[in-house]
Amino acid sequence: MVLRVLIVSCFWTLLALQTFGQSLDYRQGEVIVMLKPGASVSSLIRHTLNTRIHTKSPLSAEKLSDHMNIYLVKFDFASLGEDQLVREFKANSSVLLAQKNHLIHERNIPNDTYFFRQWQHFNDGSLGGVAGADFGTTKAWDIATGGITELGDTIVVCVVDGGLEQTHGDLKSNIWYNYREIPANGIDDDGNGYIDDYKGWNTYKSNDSIEVNNHGTQVSGIIGAKGNNRIGVAGVNWNVKIMMVQGGGDEANAVLSYNYPLQMRKMYNESGGKKGAYVVATNSSWGRDYGKAEESPIWCAMYDSLGNVGILNACSTANLDINVDLEGDLPTNCASDYLIGVTNINNEDLKVRRAGYGPKSIEIAAYGEDVFGTASGNTFGYFNGTSAASPHVAGAIALLYSAPCNAVVTLSRTSPAAAALLAKDIILQNVRHLNDLVNLVSSGGVLNIYDMMRGLTPVSARAGINRLFFKTDQAILSAVTVQYRKVGDVLWNEIIIKDNKEYESVILEKCNDYEYRVKGNCDRFRDSFSNIMVLRTLGCCLPPAQIKIVETGFDNAMIEFQGLGSLPEFFYTITDETKHQTDSFLVKNYTDPIFAITGLMRCTEYHLRLYTLCDQKLSIPSTVISFRTSGCDQCDDIDYCIRDRPASEFEWIESVEIDQKTYVTGNNLGYGNFAGTGMSWNLVRSATHQVIIEPGYSLDSSQLFIAAWLDMNHNAVFEDQENLIPQGFVKVGSAQFNFVIPATARTGITRLRVIAKYGENGISPPTACFSGIEFGEYEDYCVGIVDANCQPVISVRETTKTSTSISFQLTKSDANDIMNYKYRKTPYGLWTEGSVFDNKLQISNLDSCSEYELRLIHDCDPVLSEEKVVKFDTKTVNCLVASKDHRRLLINAYPNPFQDEIFLRIESPNEYRIKILALTGEEVWSAKMHGSPNPVRIQPVLDPGVYLLIIQDGNGILMTQKLIRN
Numbered sequence: 001m002v003l004r005v006l007i008v009s010c011f012w013t014l015l016a017l018q019t020f021g022q023s024l025d026y027r028q029g030e031v032i033v034m035l036k037p038g039a040s041v042s043s044l045i046r047h048t049l050n051t052r053i054h055t056k057s058p059l060s061a062e063k064l065s066d067h068m069n070i071y072l073v074k075f076d077f078a079s080l081g082e083d084q085l086v087r088e089f090k091a092n093s094s095v096l097l098a099q100k101n102h103l104i105h106e107r108n109i110p111n112d113t114y115f116f117r118q119w120q121h122f123n124d125g126s127l128g129g130v131a132g133a134d135f136g137t138t139k140a141w142d143i144a145t146g147g148i149t150e151l152g153d154t155i156v157v158c159v160v161d162g163g164l165e166q167t168h169g170d171l172k173s174n175i176w177y178n179y180r181e182i183p184a185n186g187i188d189d190d191g192n193g194y195i196d197d198y199k200g201w202n203t204y205k206s207n208d209s210i211e212v213n214n215h216g217t218q219v220s221g222i223i224g225a226k227g228n229n230r231i232g233v234a235g236v237n238w239n240v241k242i243m244m245v246q247g248g249g250d251e252a253n254a255v256l257s258y259n260y261p262l263q264m265r266k267m268y269n270e271s272g273g274k275k276g277a278y279v280v281a282t283n284s285s286w287g288r289d290y291g292k293a294e295e296s297p298i299w300c301a302m303y304d305s306l307g308n309v310g311i312l313n314a315c316s317t318a319n320l321d322i323n324v325d326l327e328g329d330l331p332t333n334c335a336s337d338y339l340i341g342v343t344n345i346n347n348e349d350l351k352v353r354r355a356g357y358g359p360k361s362i363e364i365a366a367y368g369e370d371v372f373g374t375a376s377g378n379t380f381g382y383f384n385g386t387s388a389a390s391p392h393v394a395g396a397i398a399l400l401y402s403a404p405c406n407a408v409v410t411l412s413r414t415s416p417a418a419a420a421l422l423a424k425d426i427i428l429q430n431v432r433h434l435n436d437l438v439n440l441v442s443s444g445g446v447l448n449i450y451d452m453m454r455g456l457t458p459v460s461a462r463a464g465i466n467r468l469f470f471k472t473d474q475a476i477l478s479a480v481t482v483q484y485r486k487v488g489d490v491l492w493n494e495i496i497i498k499d500n501k502e503y504e505s506v507i508l509e510k511c512n513d514y515e516y517r518v519k520g521n522c523d524r525f526r527d528s529f530s531n532i533m534v535l536r537t538l539g540c541c542l543p544p545a546q547i548k549i550v551e552t553g554f555d556n557a558m559i560e561f562q563g564l565g566s567l568p569e570f571f572y573t574i575t576d577e578t579k580h581q582t583d584s585f586l587v588k589n590y591t592d593p594i595f596a597i598t599g600l601m602r603c604t605e606y607h608l609r610l611y612t613l614c615d616q617k618l619s620i621p622s623t624v625i626s627f628r629t630s631g632c633d634q635c636d637d638i639d640y641c642i643r644d645r646p647a648s649e650f651e652w653i654e655s656v657e658i659d660q661k662t663y664v665t666g667n668n669l670g671y672g673n674f675a676g677t678g679m680s681w682n683l684v685r686s687a688t689h690q691v692i693i694e695p696g697y698s699l700d701s702s703q704l705f706i707a708a709w710l711d712m713n714h715n716a717v718f719e720d721q722e723n724l725i726p727q728g729f730v731k732v733g734s735a736q737f738n739f740v741i742p743a744t745a746r747t748g749i750t751r752l753r754v755i756a757k758y759g760e761n762g763i764s765p766p767t768a769c770f771s772g773i774e775f776g777e778y779e780d781y782c783v784g785i786v787d788a789n790c791q792p793v794i795s796v797r798e799t800t801k802t803s804t805s806i807s808f809q810l811t812k813s814d815a816n817d818i819m820n821y822k823y824r825k826t827p828y829g830l831w832t833e834g835s836v837f838d839n840k841l842q843i844s845n846l847d848s849c850s851e852y853e854l855r856l857i858h859d860c861d862p863v864l865s866e867e868k869v870v871k872f873d874t875k876t877v878n879c880l881v882a883s884k885d886h887r888r889l890l891i892n893a894y895p896n897p898f899q900d901e902i903f904l905r906i907e908s909p910n911e912y913r914i915k916i917l918a919l920t921g922e923e924v925w926s927a928k929m930h931g932s933p934n935p936v937r938i939q940p941v942l943d944p945g946v947y948l949l950i951i952q953d954g955n956g957i958l959m960t961q962k963l964i965r966n
Contacts, residue, residue: 314393468508508537555598663679
């Protein structure tokens with residue numbers, strides 16, 4: 001009995017300590033009340049005491065405002081609760097208003113000497129820019145200032161950079177040291193695989209000698225310069241530990257660098273905090289411009305490994321005005337859920353011009369222009385670029401972990417990867433949306449540290465098929481109210497959480513977005529709800545997700561993804577944008593983790609979409625995954641000089657035509673990089689070719705300098721003699737030239753650079769490389785230099801056919817060259833590939849009574865000829881066919897893929913029935929029309945997916961065609 005009493009006593013003592021630790025934001029035993037004019041406070045007190053049965057707590061009143069009839073009522077809070085008395089007062093007819101007596105604090109503005117220059121934390125407009133263009137950090141600091149989680153974990157951010165001044169006066173107290181390692185004893189004391197890693201790790205020297213580096217010092221100060229210490233500046237975290245890993249010089253070193261925080265957090269998780277370090281974020285303010293994820297699968301895989309142990313990774317994008325989704329950038333192109341790509345905006349809430357963007361790769365913006373902070377030499381100074389933007393996000397991750405009433409921290413004990421994803425979700429759902437960032441970053445907004453903290457609650461939420469589930473692992477000091485509703489609804493549903501059990505919602509609709517908010521059990525949510533968060537119930541027929549290009553080859557790409565339906569099947573479309581050609585494929589019995597897409601062209605950009613099959617219906621398409629096959633050789637494997645982007649508001653290159661093959665590209669904001677996209681030409685040595693460059697104008701037609709350099713000797717230098725156009729040529733409008741590729745030119749793929757530059761008022765002609773301010777545009781392409789015999793197959797003649805095989809006679813430009821071929825059953829079969837050395841091609845093991853497509857290409861290593869496409873079938877006398885041959889009838893349906901409308905053209909004036917079927921065979925749209933030489937527009941209302949278009953007349957089916965609705 002004594003033991004039981006002791007346990008109860010300890011429980012209440014602990015509860016009291018926890019309550020005190022959460023620091024009330026009001027005075028206990030006090031309520032402020034405003035009475036109606038003429039009402040008596042003594043009458044109110046008497047009425048309140050007379051109606052109370054269980055408690056006769058004495059009440060006293062102090063007048064605060066005679067004019068407004070306001071009083072401060074005091075009482076014994078041990079016997080009467082503030083909330084209870086407020087409710088009773090509000091129910092009294094003599095009372096206008098009643099509230100608790102909340103404490104008032106000065107805003108948590110640090111006393112650091114140069115804090116007034118840190119406009120990104122509090123911007124009143126006095127330093128320029130727009131007032132309010134800031135992170136809201138000062139309000140966030142009222143909630144937490146960093147350092148330690150409520151469970152006692154010391155929060156660590158790993159900075160991978162060129163070094164750090166660890167003795168800097170505003171950083172030294174926030175530097176992480178490995179105290180489980182004895183310095184310089186030559187022993188791996190903590191067993192982490194690193195010897196004498198007391199100060200961190202230098203990957204170049206394999207020791208802990210961290211060198212002084214200005215860039216790393218600036219980055220570290222943004223994350224964690226000591227706050228409120230009367231010197232310097234304040235970091236996003238006033239208290240945090242900065243782990244320095246010196247490295248990142250190349251991809252191998254990047255992997256080596258990330259391995260250190262990975263190992264330390266892994267040890268921390270496995271030892272329950274006794275070893276390692278509680279690393280919650282890394283920052284990488286470096287990368288590879290124009291890098292593609294498929295080129296660096298190992299580097300990209302590192303972010304998933306870091307995420308699996310609970311580490312989020314903030315990464316800056318390129319300091320270039322490019323769409324990195326299209327042009328490439330590493331590591332932001334890596335398709336990892338544990339990576340946050342960051343771009344740069346200024347104090348006017350506008351994206352900085354020289355900062356990358358892309359709604360797939362870049363998720364958030366942060367302030368990175370004229371950011372004042374720590375610098376090497378124990379000094380302070382301004383820092384610019386995406387390198388300054390990214391560490392604000394890394395710092396915000398760390399600050400989030402330091403907040404009280406924190407579901408992320410409790411989740412990190414059991415599911416660190418899930419905690420990291422929850423932290424990322426809270427950050428991205430609580431951005432401040434800006435018009436200037438729409439379609440530039442996936443979140444559409446800038447980091448909002450205060451709203452992030454308001455979105456962090458003590459409640460963890462998860463979605464089922466038709467319910468939401470809510471749970472808190474925090475000590476329940478007061479009931480927690482969770483409100484939820486379907487997005488777009490007005491009324492809230494409510495759950496009251498009173499213990500640590502999981503609570504569930506009422507039955508909801510599957511595959512719908514629901515929003516929820518939380519109130520109670522925390523100071524910051526005592527009187528107001530948290531920010532709204534959104535969850536989607538399960539049960540959606542969703543497309544595959546987390547699609548990654550593992551590797552690309554000359555004619556293939558290896559992909560992996562997650563999220564198949566109930567069957568091991570999926571559907572995909574792949575588009576060669578330069579040919580406006582889309583092929584569709586159905587994959588069955590898919591069990592391998594990696595799938596090979598075959599039958600591709602070398603040095604070509606493709607757009608891939610995946611679909612899930614759910615009950616024989618297709619999901620909506622996945623996000624578009626863009627990749628490029630290898631084999632661009634000299635054109636892309638060597639870095640050519642980069643020019644400054646001209647201003648192209650008034651004139652640009654509208655199209656380039658060589659030998660009657662035209663690419664219309666329009667205005668590309670000064671530079672169009674089409675190298676490796678498939679926009680290319682094959683130019684024969686010792687032959688005459690023609691180039692036509694068509695400019696575009698917005699206003700008047702100015703004179704333009706025209707130039708086109710072709711790197712014929714493959715030395716990555718555009719030399720004067722390689723200009724296909726006479727030097728200094730200037731003209732208004734279209735320019736046409738003939739040129740000869742000399743016999744001495746080196747065969748293979750190389751780079752073509754075309755320039756149109758404003759050429760009036762004494763402006764000098766353009767140069768191929770470095771330039772200053774100018775007007776016009778330049779474009780880069782890949783071009784193949786070939787010998788005369790590298791031509792497509794001249795003819796393909798069918799010789800014999802059975803129900804399961806077919807033979808062809810080929811006429812080649814060079815009988816000795818290899819002809820590559822691929823064929824598939826249409827419309828959704830996979831490719832079968834092969835090569836033929838002579839003039840005969842035989843294909844066996846075909847399906848009877850079926851239609852096929854054959855594509856042939858001449859392999860003139862290292863260049864390929866144009867592709868030849870042949871349609872064939874295995875329809876013999878034993879196949880059931882329509883009674884009338886309609887193959888000569890001209891029928892066109894375009895565009896395909898389409899969005900809202902299709903144009904049909906049938907040359908015969910008869911009446912036809914048009915049907916569109918889902919892949920299940922279900923008819924989803926139909927109409928009748930009369931044939932006409934003019935196209936007829938139809939507008940079927942369809943969900944995105946793949947369909948069959950069937951055109952019939954009275955004799956049967958004339959045409960079956962695949963349709964893709966984007």
